[in-house]
Amino acid sequence: MKIGIIGAGYVGRALAAAAVKSGHDAMISNSRGPQTLFSDGAMLGCKTGTIDDAAKFGDIVIVAITLKHYKAVPVEPLVGKIVIDTNNYYPQRDDKIDALDSGSTTSSELLAAHLPKSKIVKAFNAIMMTHIERDSQPTGSFDRRALPLCGDDAAAKKVVADLYDQFGFDAVDVGPLSEGWRFQTGTPAYCIRLNKEWIQKALAAATR
Numbered sequence: 587m588k589i590g591i592i593g594a595g596y597v598g599r600a601l602a603a604a605a606v607k608s609g610h611d612a613m614i615s616n617s618r619g620p621q622t623l624f625s626d627g628a629m630l631g632c633k634t635g636t637i638d639d640a641a642k643f644g645d646i647v648i649v650a651i652t653l654k655h656y657k658a659v660p661v662e663p664l665v666g667k668i669v670i671d672t673n674n675y676y677p678q679r680d681d682k683i684d685a686l687d688s689g690s691t692t693s694s695e696l697l698a699a700h701l702p703k704s705k706i707v708k709a710f711n712a713i714m715m716t717h718i719e720r721d722s723q724p725t726g727s728f729d730r731r732a733l734p735l736c737g738d739d740a741a742a743k744k745v746v747a748d749l750y751d752q753f754g755f756d757a758v759d760v761g762p763l764s765e766g767w768r769f770q771t772g773t774p775a776y777c778i779r780l781n782k783e784w785i786q787k788a789l790a791a792a793t794r
Contacts, residue, residue, distance in 0.1 A: 590644025591615065592637050592659055594623050597672050598650040600715035602632045604722075608752040615640035617658065638663060646745065648672060648710070649697065654680035656697050665703040668742045672710045673697070674771045689794050692766040694736070707737035707746045712769045712776050713755075721779060722754025732756040732782040734769040734789060756782045760789055768792040 589605045591598045594614040605612040613633035614623060623634035633643070641647055641663035649659055653673045671694045675686050685691045694708040712734055713721070721731045733755045737743045747757035760768055769775045774788035 587611070587645045588643055589613070590640035590642070590647040591650055592640050592647060593650030594626060594634075595650065596715050597710070598648070599626060599630060600718050601648055601650065601672070601710060602630045604718050604753045606631045608749075613640045613643045646670060646749070652680060653683075653693055653696075657700055659697070659700065661701055661703075664701055667704055668739075668745055669697070669701060669704045669706050670710060670746060671697050671706055671708045674711050676771065689767070692764060693770070694763045694766045698738075698763055705737065705739040705742035706763060707735055707739070707742050708763060708766045709733070709735040709746050709750070714777050717779070718753065724754070725751055729781050730754075730756050731779050732758050732785045734758045734760045734775060734785060736760040736763055736766050736768075738762050758782060758785055758789070767794055 587610050589610050589612045591602055591614045594616045598614050602612040602614050613635050614626060615635045615637045617637060619636060620634040627634040638660050641660045646668045647664055648670045650672050653675055673693050675693045686693060694706055698706040723730045733750055735743060735746055735757055743759055750757040768789045773792040775785050780788055
């Protein structure tokens with residue numbers, strides 16, 4: 587697949603490396619332009635471009651920029667596409683967002699409202715990026731690490747679950763986007779190495 591990545595920071599680079607290793611064609615991007623990503627592209631073996639370039643390029647597009655900048659994600663190029671939201675809400679970084687503080691919505695639902703014609707899947711937010719390569723294991727490995735995902739489109743979730751598997755992880759479907767709070771910052775399943783059995787228990791134990 588072609589995987590466009592909006593963002594070229596810690597998250598974007600780690601997922602680009604995993605995508606290339608798994609045989610995909612990846613493109614990282616930032617708001618400053620591809621000329622600032624020359625070394626990153628060469629090191630990772632991926633393409634570089636503008637945010638619009640990455641949005642148009644990807645069969646799947648990963649949003650890997652800070653939450654407070656989510657409205658910078660272009661809308662039209664992502665119509666009909668699967669969009670993976672890797673974001674977490676950190677008030678000290680993102681400024682306070684009342685709707686998230688009150689629990690009336692989730693961070694991925696904010697992105698979904700911004701991209702109403704895209705298929706949003708929350709994924710890759712509950713693992714430290716240094717652990718993507720470290721914890722990757724082949725399918726069927728004993729005690730393989732599991733990662734959660736959620737979304738409102740079943741077919742889109744299946745595609746992202748397959749991507750988890752290719753990157754070396756079991757997938758656990760938590761349900762619709764509204765359930766994304768179960769693996770947000772500070773919950774029992776957030777950035778903890780758990781297998782499929784134990785992560786389901788951690789997800790069930792989450793409280794708002």
